[in-house]
Amino acid sequence: MIRSAVRGVGSSLPRRIMTNKEFEKLVETSDAWIVQRTGIRQRHIASDDETTASLGEAAARNALENAGLKPDDIDLVVLATSTPNNTFPATAVEIQHRLGIDHGYAFDMQAVCSGFVYAITTADLHIRGGLARRVLVIGSETFSRILDWSDRTTCVLFGDGAGAVVLEATEGRGTIEDRGVLAASLRSDGAQKEKLYVDGGPSTTGTVGHLRMQGREVFKHAVGMITDVIEDVFAKAGITAADIDWFVPHQANKRIIDASAKKLGIAEEKVIITVDLHGNTSAASVPLALAHGVEQGKIRRGDLVLLEAMGGGFTWGAVLVRW
Ligand code: ACO
Numbered sequence: 001m002i003r004s005a006v007r008g009v010g011s012s013l014p015r016r017i018m019t020n021k022e023f024e025k026l027v028e029t030s031d032a033w034i035v036q037r038t039g040i041r042q043r044h045i046a047s048d049d050e051t052t053a054s055l056g057e058a059a060a061r062n063a064l065e066n067a068g069l070k071p072d073d074i075d076l077v078v079l080a081t082s083t084p085n086n087t088f089p090a091t092a093v094e095i096q097h098r099l100g101i102d103h104g105y106a107f108d109m110q111a112v113c114s115g116f117v118y119a120i121t122t123a124d125l126h127i128r129g130g131l132a133r134r135v136l137v138i139g140s141e142t143f144s145r146i147l148d149w150s151d152r153t154t155c156v157l158f159g160d161g162a163g164a165v166v167l168e169a170t171e172g173r174g175t176i177e178d179r180g181v182l183a184a185s186l187r188s189d190g191a192q193k194e195k196l197y198v199d200g201g202p203s204t205t206g207t208v209g210h211l212r213m214q215g216r217e218v219f220k221h222a223v224g225m226i227t228d229v230i231e232d233v234f235a236k237a238g239i240t241a242a243d244i245d246w247f248v249p250h251q252a253n254k255r256i257i258d259a260s261a262k263k264l265g266i267a268e269e270k271v272i273i274t275v276d277l278h279g280n281t282s283a284a285s286v287p288l289a290l291a292h293g294v295e296q297g298k299i300r301r302g303d304l305v306l307l308e309a310m311g312g313g314f315t316w317g318a319v320l321v322r323w
Contacts, residue, residue: 003172003180004124004135006323008067011163011291012058013278014044020156027152034156039254043159043279046142050160053085056140057098059162059287063136066294067166074166075104076132078123080115080139080283082312083146084108087202095138104132112196113250113311115139115283117186117319120165120307124181127169138164139283146198148210157252158211159279163287176237179302179322185232186317192221196312222252223259226308229318230264233306237320241265246299250309251275251285260308272298282311299323 020031079092092106111118116139123135140162172178200209272293293299310316
């Protein structure tokens with residue numbers, strides 16, 4: 001059977017690093033509060049010349065180099081983002097063009113922080129359905145552009161950046177030992193929209209709008225939702241937490257990550273953490289953490305890697321990948 005194996009991974013971060021201390025001059029907050037409540041110490045913030053497209057392009061080029069491939073080898077680009085360069089065309093199409101690819105197809109996926117988990121699942125289906133052989137799956141965001149910089153309950157939490165993986169069609173035997181995307185579980189529920197949303201849009205206000213979040217309310221739901229989809233993935237794959245080599249969660253809050261890992265029985269040393277360095281980069285957070293895990297020599301070929309994310313919508317999901 002056809003599987004979608006990971007052939008390469010890459011990332012790109014804006015030049016400018018913004019520390020927690022800098023926020024003390026903007027809003028009533030402190031480095032100690034931010035670290036204790038979230039685990040965040042710094043985040044990267046895009047300058048005017050850095051966009052979702054430029055960061056996504058750079059991450060894609062790094063992933064291609066890591067894979068030993070050229071842009072021409074790619075026949076599908078899937079970009080997970082909630083902060084596109086324009087309302088349309090899709091920023092994925094712009095990235096496809098920036099890479100010099102003039103064949104195949106490209107599209108954006110919008111599932112907020114769960115975007116990459118949705119995108120890699122979708123890319124896997126396009127490969128297994130025979131539509132594409134090599135796919136760039138990118139998560140790229142510039143959330144700094146939709147933050148209300150006077151709202152201390154949200155502006156300290158987010159950062160900008162991009163991560164990318166190259167998936168390639170490969171022959172598998174249909175077992176848990178196959179390389180590639182092995183199982184996935186995706187969910188959404190619009191009933192909780194007002195707890196995390198952007199208060200603008202082309203069809204309502206005609207503006208871009210700002211991110212609004214009832215953080216405590218989101219927190220209350222997060223661990224239960226995350227662990228539900230992970231247990232679904234474990235059941236589908238016929239595995240338990242003990243079989244996982246690396247847990248790569250969405251990096252929103254260290255306390256949510258710790259509580260989820262504890263509830264599932266995943267050992268602390270198997271968890272990839274980047275929230276301290278990047279803050280919450282929404283759809284970019286999981287591929288940035290994957291790239292970090294590979295660069296650190298942690299995630300290696302053959303490892304069983306569990307991805308999860310939860311975000312606005314609500315949307316949430318988990319994916320199991322044999323690296
Ligand atoms: N600095 C200092 N004090 C602050 C700050 C700040 N930056 N922000 C809030 N406070 C205050 C609050 O006003 C509150 O004060 P009060 O008790 O006088 O009312 C107090 O700190 C505690 O606030 P809580 O909101 O209860 O703090 P909590 O421990 O819940 O932490 C946080 C807040 C970090 C936002 C947490 O709730 C969280 O991480 N939520 C989930 C976020 C998330 O996972 N989002 C999903 C992904 S994002 C996406 O999809 C786009």
